[in-house]
Amino acid sequence: MEDADLRLDGNAAAGLLAEVFALELTTAVGTCGSCGARGEVGSLAVYAHAPGVVVRCPRCDAVLLRLVRGPGRTWLELAGVRSLELRSPEGA
Amino acid sequence: MELVPETPRATTLVLDVPGWPGHRAGQHVDVRLTAEDGYQAQRSYSIASPPGAGRIALTVERLEDGEVSPYLVGELRPGDRFELRGPVGGYFVWDGEPAPLRLVAGGSGLVPLMAMLRYRAAVGAAAPARLLVSARTLEDLLYRGELERLADDDEDLRVAVTLTRSAPDGWSGYDRRVDRAMLSEVLGPPADDGRVFVCGPTRFVETVADDLVALGYDPARVRTERFGPTGG
Numbered sequence: 654m655e656d657a658d659l660r661l662d663g664n665a666a667a668g669l670l671a672e673v674f675a676l677e678l679t680t681a682v683g684t685c686g687s688c689g690a691r692g693e694v695g696s697l698a699v700y701a702h703a704p705g706v707v708v709r710c711p712r713c714d715a716v717l718l719r720l721v722r723g724p725g726r727t728w729l730e731l732a733g734v735r736s737l738e739l740r741s742p743e744g745a
Numbered sequence: 746m747e748l749v750p751e752t753p754r755a756t757t758l759v760l761d762v763p764g765w766p767g768h769r770a771g772q773h774v775d776v777r778l779t780a781e782d783g784y785q786a787q788r789s790y791s792i793a794s795p796p797g798a799g800r801i802a803l804t805v806e807r808l809e810d811g812e813v814s815p816y817l818v819g820e821l822r823p824g825d826r827f828e829l830r831g832p833v834g835g836y837f838v839w840d841g842e843p844a845p846l847r848l849v850a851g852g853s854g855l856v857p858l859m860a861m862l863r864y865r866a867a868v869g870a871a872a873p874a875r876l877l878v879s880a881r882t883l884e885d886l887l888y889r890g891e892l893e894r895l896a897d898d899d900e901d902l903r904v905a906v907t908l909t910r911s912a913p914d915g916w917s918g919y920d921r922r923v924d925r926a927m928l929s930e931v932l933g934p935p936a937d938d939g940r941v942f943v944c945g946p947t948r949f950v951e952t953v954a955d956d957l958v959a960l961g962y963d964p965a966r967v968r969t970e971r972f973g974p975t976g977g
Contacts, residue, residue, distance in 0.1 A: 658974040660947050665789060665971070668775040668833040679836040695836020695968075702973075 656700070663697040666706050669720060670694070673727055676739070684735040687715035746823045751887050755806045755853060756818045757793060762801055762829060768792055770864040771838040771857045771942065774803065774831030778813055786812040791857035791944075792832060795864035804887060806853040837942065837970045841865065844939035846874040847932045849923070849953050851945025854972060855887050858944055862902070866895055872939070873901040877931040879923050879949070881910040905931045923949070925956045935961040940968055947971040
């Protein structure tokens with residue numbers, strides 16, 4: 654099996670991200686720190702078969718986010734993300 | 746809880762979820778099982794029932810070497826309890842917008858798209874809809890009777906099926922893997938409104954998404970949900 658077969662969408666990390674951020678993150682727009690591509694978190698490439706979750710840029714493959722959960726703690730690395738734009742609910 | 750056999754390999758779990766906040770068509774839940782020794786396994790399953798249906802339905806395909814699906818499909822008994830997180834996901838959802846709805850499913854990738862079609866029928870949404878679904882055999886096609894009824898009752902819904910492994914005698918649908926010509930015939934020319942939702946195994950989704958872009962569809966209108974190598 655190739656790595657390409659294991660690729661999922663950002664949507665696959667929705668539950669985990671919602672637990673950490675306490676808001677719906679898959680509709681937030683992220684900007685890649687490497688190539689500058691912008692896209693909703695739901696459209697990013699997710700690899701979830703490792704002990705943690707790795708989110709990569711679908712354009713340049715750079716690692717954007719790594720998230721590992723252990724008993725009693727969560728470790729989050731966001732070094733590859735230049736920015737995250739969170740949409741407020743309408744009227745907020 | 747109620748179990749509804751769908752195909753030889755797939756079963757629908759109809760669940761009463763206390764405190765269920767309601768969901769949007771296309772969302773999924775994460776199911777977490779914990780063994781007696783504390784080992785946990787978690788998988789995501791799409792919700793098949795439309796918003797507002799009361800109980801929620803998950804259609805689960807049994808994977809022989811899976812950690813979660815054999816339990817859900819084979820071992821679960823009414824009254825059993827397991828951990829469920831959700832609904833989750835705000836990206837791969839359809840809220841009943843009137844613009845045309847185009848759906849492409851591979852195997853059990855039909856599940857979240859069925860929630861959209863059921864919702865569309867339940868609220869009488871104005872959106873014209875087209876579904877292309879790929880299954881190995883006719884027996885493997887999920888919700889077959891319901892899809893026929895939905896399409897018969899509705900001139901704005903077109904359902905096309907392709908069978909990739911074997912087709913019965915006299916089969917009038919497609920009998921090959923989804924390709925560019927098929928997508929073009931079923932979905933029509935690229936439009937500048939509405940969305941295309943593509944769901945299925947990772948390789949299927951990537952091939953279809955690439956073909957759609959090659960046909961002229963705007964990548965921003967194509968929303969994908971990959972299930973991984975084999976499916977949910």
